Amino acid sequence: MDVTTSTATPLAALSITSVRDSAGTLIPDSTTTQDTELTLSGMGPVGRVVRILDNGNVITTASVTVAGTWEISVIVALGVHSFTVSVDGAESPPWVITVVAEPTLDLLRPRVPKAYGDGTHLNFDSAMYEDSYLSVMVGYTGMKVGQKIRLRWRGAVVYESEIKTVSAIGDVEFRIPRLEVVDVIGRAASIDYTVTLGNGTVVGPSVVLPLKVDAQPLDLVPPTITSDNRIVTVLYPGMNTPQTGRARWSGVVAHDTGEQNLDTRPENFDIPSAWISENSGREVLINYTVYRNDGQHLLFSRVLRKRM
Structure with a gap:
């Protein structure tokens, strides 16, 4: 009696189970991302080397662990990518991702809500006599959750804020310590900010806000x-x-x-x-x-x- 043993890999054992961006965030099948650095994970026959294909072309290989899993990182270009994994003539269902360009950022001038006129003048006595800080608001075109913002105040000295991560699209508040504002009464400070994208690229600085703080009746020099x-x-x-x-x-x-x-x-x-x-x-x-x-x-x- 002849017995024929098939060496083909069952399709069910061969799959892509996840694709994540450089921050480790899952990118669901048939969705978009702005990240070009991707990590693909999946399943395959233990001990085998599987081929990773992008739009039908082999781009790399991965070794399957004893647990029957594999993982590989790839860098891709903008556009549509249909990823599959194959071995011994068997091929997994595709995982399709479209990589789109980061939106162009327009880093608008920061705002001081308590400033008057065209937003570039501050009266310390009427606006923040009792306040412990000066509120500065940052908002810009192309803002995205996960981006990081740092504000810079150039007054008597340069004061750099803590880094804030965007958690929702909209204005982000920064607080300038009271004494930094006191130190430019009768003078001016310039305020700007930078934005760090998800891939680590730093964009900026933004358009500068020149802030003139009104003088007092006496010019009180430092002690x-x-x-x-x-x-x-x-x-x-x-x-x-x-x-x-x-x-x-x-x-x-x-x-x-x-x-x-x-x-x-x-x-x-x-x-x-x-x-x-x-x-x-x-x-x-x-x-x-x-x-x-x-x-x-x-x-x-x-x-x-x-x-x-």
């Missing part, structure tokens, strides 16, 4: 400090009685000195040793406030930055 950090000295144009002032020490926590009477001479403020020691190795931001005894709001000086 000075002694080499041992024990005495902060205040002296500014127009300093006179009956003005009063106090120094603020912003480190791991914020401290205020007592209020002292001012006249035309430099005014010294003693700094407790505990304020210095608790900030060892850190940068402290030091400024002062002035009250003119006229019933109006306090005025704020620019900032001295000192590493302890």
